[in-house]
Amino acid sequence: MKATEGTTYRMLQSNLDRVTNRLQDLRWQGATGIKLNKPSDDPAAIRPVLTTRTQIMHTDRYLETMGVTLDKMESTDGHLNHVENILQRMKEITINSINSAMSQNDLNTLADEVANLKAELVDAANAQVDGKYIFSGYAESTTPFVVNPDYNPDQSVAIPPPYDKTDSTTWPYLYMGTPDPTELEITPGELLKSNLTGNDLFLGVSNANWVDSTTTAPGQPESGRIDIFSVLVRTEEALRAGNIDDPLGAGGGLQGNLADIDSAADQNRRLRSQLGNKATRVDSALLHQNDILTDLHQILSRYQDADAIETFNAIVQQETALQAALSITAKVSQISILDYM
Numbered sequence: 001m002k003a004t005e006g007t008t009y010r011m012l013q014s015n016l017d018r019v020t021n022r023l024q025d026l027r028w029q030g031a032t033g034i035k036l037n038k039p040s041d042d043p044a045a046i047r048p049v050l051t052t053r054t055q056i057m058h059t060d061r062y063l064e065t066m067g068v069t070l071d072k073m074e075s076t077d078g079h080l081n082h083v084e085n086i087l088q089r090m091k092e093i094t095i096n097s098i099n100s101a102m103s104q105n106d107l108n109t110l111a112d113e114v115a116n117l118k119a120e121l122v123d124a125a126n127a128q129v130d131g132k133y134i135f136s137g138y139a140e141s142t143t144p145f146v147v148n149p150d151y152n153p154d155q156s157v158a159i160p161p162p163y164d165k166t167d168s169t170t171w172p173y174l175y176m177g178t179p180d181p182t183e184l185e186i187t188p189g190e191l192l193k194s195n196l197t198g199n200d201l202f203l204g205v206s207n208a209n210w211v212d213s214t215t216t217a218p219g220q221p222e223s224g225r226i227d228i229f230s231v232l233v234r235t236e237e238a239l240r241a242g243n244i245d246d247p248l249g250a251g252g253g254l255q256g257n258l259a260d261i262d263s264a265a266d267q268n269r270r271l272r273s274q275l276g277n278k279a280t281r282v283d284s285a286l287l288h289q290n291d292i293l294t295d296l297h298q299i300l301s302r303y304q305d306a307d308a309i310e311t312f313n314a315i316v317q318q319e320t321a322l323q324a325a326l327s328i329t330a331k332v333s334q335i336s337i338l339d340y341m
Contacts, residue, residue: 045303045304048299048303049300049303049304052296052299052300052303053300055296056293056296056297056300059289059292059293059296060293062185062186062187062285062289063286063289063290063293065184065185066184066186066282066285066286066289067286069182069184069194069282070279070282070283070286071129072129072134072194072195073194073195073275073278073279073282074279075127075129075134076127076129076134076195076196076275077272077275077276077279079124079127079134080201080268080271080272080275081272082120082124083121083124083228083268084265084268084269084272086117086120086121086124086232087228087231087261087264087265087268088265089113089117090114090117090231090232090235090261091258091261091262091265093110093113093114093235093239094235094254094257094258094261095258096110097110097239097244097254098244098254098255098258104242107239107240107242108239108240110239111236111239111240114232114235114236114239115236117232118229118232118233118236121228121229121232122145122173122229125144125145125173125198125201125202125229126143126144126145133177134195135177135195135196135197135198135201135202136176136177136178136197136198137177137178137179137180137181137182137197137198138177138178138180138182139176139177139178142176142177143176144175144176144177144198145173145174145175145176145198145202145229146173146174146176147172147173147174148169148170148171148172148173148174150169150170151163151170151171151172152170153233153234153237153250153251155248163230163234165227165230166220166221167220168203168205168219168220168221168227169219171203171227171229171230172229172230172233173202173227173229175198175199175202175203175210177197177198177199178197179197179199179200179205179206179207179208179210179211180197180207181193181194181195181196181197181207182194182195184282186281186282186285187285187288187289192278192281192282193278194278194282195275196271196274196275197210200271201267201268201271202227202228202229203221203227203228203229204221204222204225204226204227204228204267205219205220205221205222205225206222206225209221209222224263225263225267226260226263226264226267228264228267228268230260231257231260231261231264234251234252234257234260235251235254235257235261236251237250237251238250238251238252238253238254238257239251239254
């Protein structure tokens with residue numbers, strides 16, 4: 001069967017279209033560096049590519065969350081370092097007041113300094129990162145510590161109830177946050193408590209006892225722990241009253257408060273150390289997720305990235321094929337029926 005002239009031209013046009021489209025695809029791959037631009041380019045690669053992209057998205061979420069959390073933990077550590085410096089200065093003031101024969105005016109001057117240190121402590125306890133309070137548990141928009149309007153330092157006055165070391169409702173500052181530390185998912189299924197709550201750090205009341213306990217009344221400190229605010233407030237009271245060693249006098253006496261300052265410093269250092277261990281774990285998980293992300297990008301590259309050398313060689317070959325097809329088409333188009341007469 002003879003091919004008609006129309007059929008010949010259609011075949012030539014079809015061949016030109018095929019070569020031109022292929023050349024266009026190769027040029028696009030060369031410009032973008034991606035060989036998988038549409039599903040028809042490699043149907044078998046679609047599923048692994050989509051799966052890998054989903055894994056990359058999840059890994060990016062882990063990295064972003066852990067990065068933000070690590071920044072908050074570093075900021076928290078800075079505030080805890082400031083608290084440690086405050087307590088160190090408190091110890092120096094107390095020791096000097098006990099061992100030196102100071103006048104009441106000198107003690108009042110030191111009491112003024114303690115008042116300033118107390119204000120710094122409150123600022124550290126109510127610190128914010130990105131507009132959120134870092135020591136208020138889940139209540140990140142609530143100021144964690146406020147002045148107790150019913151605080152009564154005078155043991156001779158019964159109403160309101162005077163200061164009691166074992167009753168948190170009588171302390172100079174009240175905790176308004178929650179006893180719920182923030183949990184960070186560092187890997188699928190692994191949760192890490194990534195912050196400290198104000199009741200645990202500053203009041204010496206564990207999260208469990210702040211809510212409920214079978215051995216300790218809710219909201220009360222455990223043995224060996226202490227309310228840091230009370231240490232500063234009562235030391236100031238003892239200084240202004242010139243009370244050096246009377247535990248029943250104003251502020252409980254400077255000698256009695258000295259041991260409390262050491263307990264407060266130990267409490268701060270212990271929880272700071274715990275936070276440091278958690279920060280190390282987050283940093284380790286961050287590095288691990290970065291390694292996973294690198295591997296995922298390598299897998300994705302294997303399926304969708306074009307080899308530059310192979311692509312440009314294919315472009316040259318396809319351009320040569322296009323020139324040949326155009327040449328043949330030009331020659332065929334010059335043939336007419338007169339050539340056979």
